[in-house]
Amino acid sequence: MPDTGKTAAAREDATRPKRETMSTFPIRHAEPGDAAALHAILTSDHVVAGTMRLPHAALATTEARLAPQPDRVQLVALLDGEVAGFAEVLTQFGNPRACHAAVLNMIVTREDRCRSGVGTALLEAVLDLADNHWGLRRLGLTVWADNDTAIRLYQRFGFVEEGKHGAYVRAGPGFKDALTMARLR
Numbered sequence: 495m496p497d498t499g500k501t502a503a504a505r506e507d508a509t510r511p512k513r514e515t516m517s518t519f520p521i522r523h524a525e526p527g528d529a530a531a532l533h534a535i536l537t538s539d540h541v542v543a544g545t546m547r548l549p550h551a552a553l554a555t556t557e558a559r560l561a562p563q564p565d566r567v568q569l570v571a572l573l574d575g576e577v578a579g580f581a582e583v584l585t586q587f588g589n590p591r592a593c594h595a596a597v598l599n600m601i602v603t604r605e606d607r608c609r610s611g612v613g614t615a616l617l618e619a620v621l622d623l624a625d626n627h628w629g630l631r632r633l634g635l636t637v638w639a640d641n642d643t644a645i646r647l648y649q650r651f652g653f654v655e656e657g658k659h660g661a662y663v664r665a666g667p668g669f670k671d672a673l674t675m676a677r678l679r
């Protein structure tokens with residue numbers, strides 16, 4: 495290969511497919527009308543595996559989840575106008591001792607759009623709110639210890655492991671451990 499003066503890393507970057515960015519996946523707050531699309535995502539196998547969700551949950555559970563509630567912020571990422579991902583943050587703005595801290599309660603991507611940047615775009619949007627609008631000091635989360643994709647995503651944005659919970663969630667005939675992670679500023 496001719497020497498172009500670029501480092502090996504720069505050459506590799508130039509040949510890698512361009513990552514889709516936040517602007518590729520417009521983000522807005524979830525609305526009641528998103529219930530059916532979101533329900534399809536929340537009942538899919540990969541989401542059941544990575545969360546506390548149950549298969550065959552009733553649509554009413556998703557409709558209830560989307561009902562506006564204080565201290566619950568829910569974002570959707572769109573692709574061609576359709577819901578491709580969802581993130582939910584639980585805040586505590588009414589509690590003077592804990593209003594600096596929130597929990598990333600869920601982040602999910604529609605199965606056919608996984609590994610295309612939707613989760614990254616949602617997390618970027620959550621962190622923009624956390625850092626630039628809410629002024630959070632702490633954002634925590636719980637993730638199953640075998641969920642390598644999610645753990646890598648969180649680590650890329652500065653979340654670090656805080657602890658491990660044994661046999662935290664039932665999974666098939668057995669149980670899975672969970673990690674708590676947090677990003678502190």
Ligand SMILES: CC(C)(COP(=O)(O)OP(=O)(O)OC[C@H]1O[C@@H](n2cnc3c(N)ncnc32)[C@H](O)[C@@H]1OP(=O)(O)O)[C@@H](O)C(=O)NCCC(=O)NCCS
Nearest residue numbers: 540541544601602603608609610611612613614637644646
């Ligand atoms: C965890 C989850 C939300 C990640 O969402 P996602 O949309 O796939 O996330 P991203 O696409 O931003 O990143 C995932 C991977 O794709 C890669 N990627 C992103 N855009 C890409 C692109 N355009 N081309 C190639 N790879 C890409 C990322 O680098 C990352 O790679 P890595 O796993 O090797 O680190 C998704 O897997 C999911 O919904 N899982 C089920 C529910 C769940 O477990 N949620 C977390 C509960 S704690």
